[in-house]
Amino acid sequence: MIEIKDIHKTFGENYVLKGISAKFEAGDNNLIIGGSGSGKTTLLKCMVGLHEPDQGSVLYDGRDFTRLNFKERIEIRKEIGMLFQSSALFDSMTVEENIMFPLNMFTDQPRREKLKRVNFCLERVNLEGKNKLYPAELSGGMKKRVGIARAISMQPKYLFVDEPNSGLDPKTSIVIDDLINEITEEYQIVTVVVTHDMNSVMGIGESIIFLYEGQKEWEGSNKEIAHSDNKNLNDFVFASKFTQAAREKL
Known part of the structure; x- marks a missing residue:
């Protein structure tokens, strides 16, 4: 609460x-x-x-x-996970790199574990296989879903x-x-x-x-x-x- x-x-x-x-x-x-x-x-x-x-x-x-x-x-x-109004994705990073960003910042997990979590989050928001796309290649709705995937990547208690x-x-x-x-x-x-x-x-x-x-x-x-x-x-x-x-x- x-x-x-x-x-x-x-x-x-x-x-x-x-x-x-x-x-x-x-x-x-x-x-x-x-x-x-x-x-x-x-x-x-x-x-x-x-x-x-x-x-x-x-x-x-x-x-x-x-x-x-x-x-x-x-x-x-x-x-805490957060989805910003503009999605706030990093334009120079792929979908995979955007979702992995909090994991790189806050954890010392090996890359294979981080990638496993990224793929799970992508599957959860129905964007399987979109790892290597850049934000410029995504629709507005897809950007929001990537933003949600990034927000839940750390398994937050608060969103x-x-x-x-x-x-x-x-x-x-x-x-x-x-x-x-x-x-x-x-x-x-x-x-x-x-x-x-x-x-x-x-x-x-x-x-x-x-x-x-x-x-x-x-x-x-x-x-x-x-x-x-x-x-x-x-x-x-x-x-x-x-x-x-x-x-x-x-």
């Missing part, structure tokens, strides 16, 4: 996060949703140490990440995913959502997904927090979201549905 307690974050005079607390359980698809500027990506970055919160705590199974020094954080970082469906067509987005859901359930990972995609929310959102202007406005499941009486949440949900419907007509 990951627990965040009273997280605050400012950038100069910009007060981005205003005392957010939440729990994220293993085996669930934990979603952070909200409009642009609501603070969801900043919150994710505070959770993984890319930003330091001004106040509050981030606990990984009771270990207070915010109180650890750089060396002490390394042990927790070894347990963070930032806007996984950004730039993808609806059909490919469903494939990515299903893959994240399957991996989360199969390995009982604590998965935290930042998204504004309502199709993802309704499809895999078992546990959802909605941020509005840096505050947690609502918390619940995809089964409860349609029945909420929170005005800001309803405005976000129905505006998102309208935008998606309008795009599909173009």
Whole structure:
């Protein structure tokens, strides 16, 4: 489990996060949703140490990440996998080399063991045999799947995913959502997904927090979201549905 307690974050005079607390359980698809500027990506970055919160705590199974020094954080970082919005693959590396990168950084396994793990991860995301391709040779959906393969290469306990469906067509987005859901359930990972995609929310959102202007406005499941009486949440949900419907007509 990951627990965040009273997280605050400012950038100069910009007060981005205003005392957010939440729990994220293993085996669930934990979603952070909200409009642009609501603070969801900043919150994710505070959770993984890319930003330091001004106040509050981030606990990984009771270990207070915010109180650890750089060396002490390394042990927790070894347990974290992350899929960035752009996939963040190294253009000069092959698919195989990209997935092997965390293994080279954090383990002293022999190459044959690393390659075995790479091939397992490629098989898991349905990209068997794509080892020697470069990112420029991949579609957007394939890049996301390679990013997922790299994120799970270290067999993480915690998986963070930032806007996984950004730039993808609806059909490919469903494939990515299903893959994240399957991996989360199969390995009982604590998965935290930042998204504004309502199709993802309704499809895999078992546990959802909605941020509005840096505050947690609502918390619940995809089964409860349609029945909420929170005005800001309803405005976000129905505006998102309208935008998606309008795009599909173009």
